Amino acid sequence: MNVLSLISFFNCIGFSCFAICIAKSEATGGERRSGTLINISAAVWAFAYTFFYSAADQHAAWFWLKVGALGWCTLPCFSTYYYVQLSEADKHLGKGWRNLLFFLFPAVLTLSNLLSTKTSVAYALVESDSGWGWTYVNSPDSIRLWVYIAYLLFYFGVGFYLVFRWGKRKKLIYFKRQANLIVYIFGLIVVLGLFSDLVLPLFSHFFPPPAVLFLIVVLYGDWVITARLNFLAVSDQIKSRLMLETITDAVLAVNRRGGIIRANRAASDLFGIPAQTLIGRCIRTFLADPLVLSKNLQNLVDKHTRKDMDIKIRNVDGRVIPTVVSASIAENSAHGFLGVVLSFHDISRQKEMENALRDGQERYKSLASDYYHLANYDVLTGLANRRHFFEQVGRLQFESGLSSAGIALIFMDLNGFKKINDQYGHAIGDQLLVEASKRLRACRGEKDILARMGGDEFVLLLVDADIHGAGERIGQIRMQFQKPIVLGAVEHMVGIAAGFSVCLKKRLEKDDISFLLREADEAMYKDKQMQKHSG
Template sequence: MNLSEEYKLQKTERLALLKQRAQAVLSQACQKSGEALGSAQTIEMHTIKLLEDLRIYQVELELQNEELRAAQLDAEMARKRYQYLFSQMPIAAMVVDGQGVLDDANELAEGLLGPSKHFVNADTRLWARLGGKDRARVYAALRDVAPGETKVLTQVLVKGSTTPEPVFDAHLIGLSIDYKLDRRVLMLWVDRTAELARQQDQQFYSLLLDSSDSFIYAADKHGKMLMANQAFLNFLGRSREEVQGQLRQTFLPMRDAILHQETDQKVLNIQNTITLEEQVHLAAPHGRVDFLTRKFPLHDLNGKVYGVGGISTDITTLKNQQRQMLLSEAVFLNSAEAIIITDAQTHILRVNPAFTRLSGFSEQAVLGQKTKILKSGRQDAAFYIGMWKTLSTTGTWSGELNNRRADGNYYTLWSTINAVRDVDGTVLNFIAVQSDITQLHNSQQALTYQAFYDTLTGLPNRALFNDRMAQLMAASHRHRKTFALMFVDMDRFKEVNDTLGHQVGDQLLREISRRLQEGLRTEDTVARIGGDEFVVLLPDTDGRGAQAVAANLLERLREPVQLAQDLSYRPMASVGLAQYPADGDTPDLLLRSADLAMYDAKTDGRNRFAVYTTEMRRVNDKTFVIQTELAQAIEQQQLRLFFQPKCRLSDGVLMGAEALVRWQHPSKGLVLPGEFISVAEKIGLLVALDRWVMQEALRQLGEWMAAGWWQVGWRLSVNQNVVDLQHPNMLENLQNLLNQHQVSACALELEITEDAFLHHAPEQLDRLIQLQSLGISVAIDDFGTGYSSLAYLRKLPVSVIKIDQSFVSGMLTNETDAVLVHTIVDMTHNLGHTLVAEGIEDESQRQHLACLGVELGQGFLFDRALSAEIFAARWLASPAQS
């Protein structure tokens, strides 16, 4: 129903009301006239009034007819205006009922829906143009939209003949023309096809811009950013909102922002494209970043310039590479090392000035030539085959090369060659960096000689000997052969050095080396591994052959040699023999076996050779264990002091004691000094051991003296190492110990072995005199075993002579021993010394010695060595000894 028809309906209803009103008046008038029939006047008056009302109603009715005609004209005009506007709307519009049936449609809507003649049922025109999903959306909206309400359905796809099919936003407006009529909906179809296409294009170009690694941006004339792609935003570390619409100085350093704005103004002034390099200075760790920038003016549709666009590419890496290339070129030209660049076939492409200085060849002389022109011929083909094999396998080679200069002289260089390959691994170039090491090479050869040869004798040293022995051992093992090793040590060589000087000693060593070499085969090896120690390797030699060689060498060595001042000297040596593999299957073990045999030869009297036996190792191992454990024994207080009484031979009365050290081993029990004293002397522990004995002896003696158990005139004997006499603080330390323990010097006696005096020094004699002046007695121990002489015995400041037990034990059965004992007694008494006999085991020995006039004695006849507690209980606390 249109608007004019609605207006006509309203007018008709008004006229019907007026007629009803007029009929009511007439009916009322007739009623009133009937009631007033009795009165004519009344009837007349009512008639007049009724006629007046009818005229009024007639006039009103005419007026209303005029209004109705005017309203009909207005309605018609409104209908025409509505129809015109509806048909001329720039968008498709249609009026549908709640089921989507079309009431009205403008021209654009008709074009959208298509001619109605193509549809059998006009009710399906709208639904035929919609897909299933969009039908449901539109149907639900038609059902739910209320009068006066508006709903919008976006991106509704309308089927048609065009490609692509158009997309619309459907605006649904609920209409309310009359409450009696069915609900109607005005549908306005806004075509979004072009807009969506533009959006897609914009998204596409935005994606392209944001996918670029280059910075793409645009700014207006004042430097305010109009656009920036994602790469630029990522570089700045800012969001799009923080950049777009902002001036450069808000996100760039002020100096950079000003410089970039100046280049923008240049583009605006010339209105043309420019290309330049720009920098952005960021905080660490980025620093300065270099860009290659292309800037261009931006024009609007009218051709007016409104801003500047830019595309910047980060060339920092390229600039760094350029700087590196310049640096590399500078290094190439100024390097002190020669550099050669060749192609894959070793044709020389470039050389630096250092190459010319090193080789003497100019660049023009070698360009295009192969590197083989530099060869000296001193390295064989196998060397170069190995070099190129390494190059082809690893791509690099380093080593020494012997080349020839342009003047023909040879030189040695250290060369490092690297292959340059492309991405496929194909060799493009070779680069060689070379340093002149001629002087270093010569020095290394000299150092190598020094490292493997003895500078004094020219013989192989320990390092080269060990290498040769390892090779010989491997070859002998492989071929199941045997060989011999000799360890040669000169006898009393130290005496030569000390007496004649080291220069004469060196002369002797050179002569010994010459004699050893002359007495050996060509395949044998003699080496000097120490001061006066030599070793000899005898390949493919058995034990008998080795002994023959050793005997021959000893004979050669014994021949006189003229030393300084026309002195004729007969060198002697001790030789140890060991056999591979019986005496050792490793170089170290075999050498130790030979060393043990040599030590055994020295122990046996020197100037001989000894063959290694397993017993030697057993003894040596035992000695090693003792020396290892002895150091711990001193630290852990495992040593004990025992006391053996010294008695007057005439009546057996106690006159003192000898302090003797024992070792209380944790597992072996009590160990006698014969098993560890010599080891202590060998490893340098004897001084510490003597110091402990002296400290403990004086401490114990002090306790006995304080208790009144030690009588005046008794002496406690303590063994003393002659080396201690050379210590400058010996007297001071001894006096301090005597004072500390409150022991009288007259109660102490120092026993020094006879052989220690054979090489006495003047300071030792002075020290003995000082000891005597303090009241300390000095005794010579083991007298008769050290080849004593009256000449030196007369000079020694000693008080007591102790006869060695070896003479005492044999004097009653051996005439020689008896004569010696009698001689010692007479000589000692003649010198005014006291005698003490050691090792008295039976009464007959005591009586005989007493008859000879020996004053004191000690031995098992009186008592064995006792612990301090037992000695005190048995000898000191007994009333018989008081």
């Protein structure tokens, strides 16, 4: 085994280790897959050329050259596939085009090299003039050679252009360094390899094809990207599994498009689906109203505005769960934007308690209203009762003053009510009181206080009234009771006795109401006696 074989074997070990590391890394699915394929292709190429350089005869050299074709035929397309993903240009390619460009065409090219007697890089093999191993023999007339050269130039050219554009758009130095490393260093390796392995063998057979040896520079580039630039690492904000699994709230890390890239055990319980199954799915599919989160996430990414959001999620069973969502950006100075971390706090129990409390409050208000009405209003007529009458009058005592006219109190009693109540029963008597109260309401002013004092006795307090006004109001009331009250098919003639008293003070004192009631009651009694004697 010569020196070239040893270098190639070293490259094989290095790329194999990187393939394993990338496959087990926490990079996003597409980049992890393409990165692994790149290193596998390079490892296969380096492994085959370990034995190609020092092959014992031409037959063995041809065998290892064709094994190496598995690497040098697939490495350009896998590398370009990675560059397309890195530059985010893959979203413009449909699945069919991706399969055609990055898998089907390289597969056809690889099979054509494995199954034919010649390859794209050589139609014959000879020992190099330097004695370092086997080398290629090719001809400018070889169509397969020019197809392979075009394949290399097209794939690497497009890939480097996309990476160059991507690096220009990025503001962080980390991304610019990564783009420069790929475009300038890896681009130089492609140019050198194309010249040394494809162009030089057309004119000279002095040295074996060294392109696979140049991969040691690519190996160093892999180390720079993964170790020094920390490319495969995920920020500590979303990497710590221990922290994520000890948090009782559901935590998701999503990319710009809402794709889930990390989920903890609590998220699995909340959404009703295993955490590994959550990864790769869009968070919007679990939201009752996807637009609410989309709008807030866009503001968070663009303007770094952060606020808690009340969002309802729908788990796999279709159950709607109310949650409070906190969102923050995962980023650092080296990597820039890594994702958005969403924390979902289940508030189902809280909502149930709030609803129960709200229902209780509504029931309490309803009961309080019922109790207040029972305590302050007559159940039969709906008028203020004796207690509420004095409560309303008490408010007048605290007012700064009355009008210049003063107040008047009218005390009333129904004539003939007792006889009708005894003859027709209490049910008819109650209906009679209801109809009588309706007629009294028709004579009440906007500020006046009308109340049933008990039995068939009523009082009407006139605000802003004098003797003349009280007399006119009694006249209106008597007019209301000149018509009979019809209950069913029976007409009942009910009269009314009324007396009034007037207070012309500017301010109502505590004892004035008792005096007014007594005076009005006496006046009503005299009116009742007068009607009895005249009738």
